[in-house]
Amino acid sequence: MSDTVKIATRESYGNALVALAEKHDDFIVLDADLAAATKTGTFKKAYPDRFYDCGIAEQNLISIAAGIATTGKKVFCSSFAMFAAGRAFEQVRNSIGYPHLHVCICATHAGISVGEDGATHQCNEDIALMNVIPGMTVINPCDDTEAKQAVEAAYNHDGPVYIRFGRLATPVIFDDSYKFEIGKGVQLTEGNDVAIIATGLLVNEALEAAKTLKEQGINARVINIATIKPIDRDIVIKAAKECGAIVTAEEHSVIGGLGSVVCDVLAETCPTPVKKIGVNDRFGFSGPAKDLLVEFGLKADNIVAAAKEIIKNK
């Protein structure tokens, strides 16, 4: 993988905003003093007149975006996941969610891979928080290609959208022929021995795990779930029926994230053994992102071990 192109999805976000602005003049972008980090700064540089900084005031940021949306205009607003989904949760729920306004909340620096900044900034709870808001669409893209398409899809959507981007540069998985669609999961490998349902940063690890498993005679079906809400129930149920054992993998708490959503679907329709790979109900700590992913058991090796274990329960 050494020659693989790596791009952080936050970079994809900034670039996608510029591309979108070239085609549409009916949206503006807001940030809360983190433009350089969230990469709305890329947009700000290209379109300074269409960018507004709310300063370090995320609650106001979210409600300002809601007010703009009521006037029929489109708006992207950004901060770190910890502050957009966490600090301003109630603003997202009441100002945006309850009136079902079309606001694109684009949160970066999600998950443990924030790295050195440590636990206060490593948000492993944002997907859970956004999932429980009625009518919210929750998207966690896995690479540059998917992230850019998700931004455009969010612009064209009607209603509130939360998109989660990462800080860490990650391999580009899809080429330009890939077509992202809100609510659709994508099967990436063939296999019926076990299904690995992954999202975001862990999709690439799932693909690596599938290679290792194949060498050991196990055919794993890797499924990429970018839209966590609404979940693609069909692809999940089909995988459960055809594979009989599932590993979920995400850079998020095992409580309330993809793993929980998959279990909710299967408990009602097709009870199936599931092993969840994620952050196990604990806070993070400082360190290089790559090392933290190892510390928190979010690597291909962990997925391989989980797959072999869950197959025994079939």
Next chain:
Amino acid sequence: MEISTKKNLEVTATAVRLGVIESVHAAKSGHPGGSLSAADILTYLYFYKLNVDPKNPDDPNRDRFVLSKGHIAPGLYSALANRGFFPLEELKKLRQIGSFLQGHPDKKHTPGVDMSSGSLGQGISCATGMALSAKHFKNEYKVYTLLGDGEIEEGQVWEAAMFAANKKLDNLTAIVDFNGLQIDGTLDEVNSPCPIDKKFEAFGWHVISIDGHDFDQIDAAFSEADTVKDKPTVIIAKTVKGKGVSFMENKASWHGSAPNDEQYEQAVKELNEHLASLK
């Protein structure tokens, strides 16, 4: 303001107060105190100031009003019903299952409601977003928002205040319903935000202080706000909580409780007597 206009507004404000009493009594819950203190301001806005059309409530060029102190929904609903946005009979369905008159304003289902509100502090931010949108996309409409004096204890109010001044949003006017009482007691007893005028001034706003029950002063303040350039305006309206119903006036206990049948009869009698005195 012409005497006849002023008199008409006073009559209408009394009708708005009657609607508040009717709806809260029918619901057996709700917030009459603040609805009555703000009734004159709501009447001025909906019957004199705002460029709105009950027949076209979603007109993109209309002026916007955000009830940041969303709990006085009965006041807003009564003003909207009296203005013709929906039938007066709807007021008696306040807070009932199936009614679009929710306990706090619901933008999606209530004609004339520009923003859902009720969680304090968020409305002024939403209004600021509307004002920013108008400036950015070069729309002429103006944005008004009504805050409670207790509400401005919320930190988000000051985040919005800082932003609106920084972005020079002179198309935004906030009104503070300064009735001096909140749920747990007087502002002083709880956590006073005073001096309110100096705080907004320090945040870069144009500040006007008035008697919030005097239509001449109300009109002069809103007219002055129209002339202010490059900064938002706040009108600090000194009011009496429960205004117009003798036993509700200046009592924090009427913040969020409904009159019983006897109290209802008394309140309606007083308001009708006031109405008769105006005619």
